[in-house]
Amino acid sequence: MPVVLITGATSGFGRAAAKRFAQAGWSLILTGRRAERLAELETELKEQVPVLTIKLDVRDAAAVSQALAELPQEFKPLTCLINNAGLALAPEPAHKVDLKDWHTMIDTNITGLVNVTHAALPLLIEAGAGASMINLGSVAGQWPYPGSHVYGASKAFVEQFSYNLRCDLQGTGVRVTDLAPGMAETEFTLVRTKGDQAASEALYRGTTPLQAEDIAEQLFYLATLPDHININRLEVMCTRQAWAPFAIDRD
Numbered sequence: 001m002p003v004v005l006i007t008g009a010t011s012g013f014g015r016a017a018a019k020r021f022a023q024a025g026w027s028l029i030l031t032g033r034r035a036e037r038l039a040e041l042e043t044e045l046k047e048q049v050p051v052l053t054i055k056l057d058v059r060d061a062a063a064v065s066q067a068l069a070e071l072p073q074e075f076k077p078l079t080c081l082i083n084n085a086g087l088a089l090a091p092e093p094a095h096k097v098d099l100k101d102w103h104t105m106i107d108t109n110i111t112g113l114v115n116v117t118h119a120a121l122p123l124l125i126e127a128g129a130g131a132s133m134i135n136l137g138s139v140a141g142q143w144p145y146p147g148s149h150v151y152g153a154s155k156a157f158v159e160q161f162s163y164n165l166r167c168d169l170q171g172t173g174v175r176v177t178d179l180a181p182g183m184a185e186t187e188f189t190l191v192r193t194k195g196d197q198a199a200s201e202a203l204y205r206g207t208t209p210l211q212a213e214d215i216a217e218q219l220f221y222l223a224t225l226p227d228h229i230n231i232n233r234l235e236v237m238c239t240r241q242a243w244a245p246f247a248i249d250r251d
């Protein structure tokens with residue numbers, strides 16, 4: 001039975017992916033910081049497939065490494081790692097940001113992803129051909145916009161790290177993809193605005209953003225491609241999102 005490890009499974013893309021992979025009979029390792037939400041998911045999905053939930057903050061390198069070292073035999077080797085845990089904070093301009101918010105994004109989106117990758121690589125390599133690592137990047141990793149500062153830069157890291165890993169993993173059979181979604185309706189904006197429900201609703205109102213299930217479908221597609229295919233980067237936007245003209249400062 002294939003095994004998928006999903007970080008940040010308590011909400012949004014991660015939770016939707018857990019359900020999508022369960023539907024197809026994959027064993028699930030689900031992680032996140034909110035234990036109650038992990039317990040709810042486990043209750044919901046354990047009738048369908050084996051589920052292991054681990055309360056885990058990806059920023060804690062020692063805890064990540066211990067959790068992966070202690071995986072029960074039935075959850076090894078890993079067929080797929082979805083490096084999904086992440087967040088944006090501080091939508092205001094760079095010069096108005098609290099430095100702590102920049103650190104939190106770096107610690108989560110970069111250091112956290114690196115922590116999990118480092119601990120999981122041997123388990124993916126053990127699985128060999130057909131194994132895959134899918135890293136959640138973002139359109140923000142490639143396209144600049146106001147208020148993206150460290151968030152977008154952290155996702156640019158995810159893109160380049162993914163490509164570089166491909167070079168090192170050549171010959172192991174392990175695929176690596178940078179999945180880069182555009183605007184998607186999850187708890188993402190609620191987190192970014194530190195709980196401003198009205199701002200979150202306003203962003204998604206009157207348009208048709210991607211839904212978590214749309215990204216879960218892409219994740220499942222990437223993980224189940226024939227062994228010999230590696231999609232390096234997959235950028236997905238909702239049809240109603242596109243780029244805007246350059247901003248010009250005028251007198």
Ligand SMILES: NC(=O)C1=CN([C@@H]2O[C@H](COP(=O)(O)OP(=O)(O)OC[C@H]3O[C@@H](n4cnc5c(N)ncnc54)[C@H](OP(=O)(O)O)[C@@H]3O)[C@@H](O)[C@H]2O)C=CC1
Nearest residue numbers: 008010011012013032033034057058085086184186187188
């Ligand atoms: N929604 C969007 O528009 C887009 C999102 N993305 C990226 O997709 C990923 C998922 O986002 P999305 O589902 O939208 O957002 P959500 O806020 O809905 O989910 C984020 C998940 O990340 C987890 N998480 C955050 N910090 C940590 C941490 N320190 N340790 C462990 N888990 C953590 C949260 O779990 P918990 O709080 O329980 O720890 C939660 O399960 C992120 O990397 C995001 O940057 C990319 C492009 C577009």
Ligand SMILES: O=CCS(=O)(=O)O
Nearest residue numbers: 138139140181182183
């Ligand atoms: O990564 C999230 C999408 S956006 O908010 O940067 O467009």
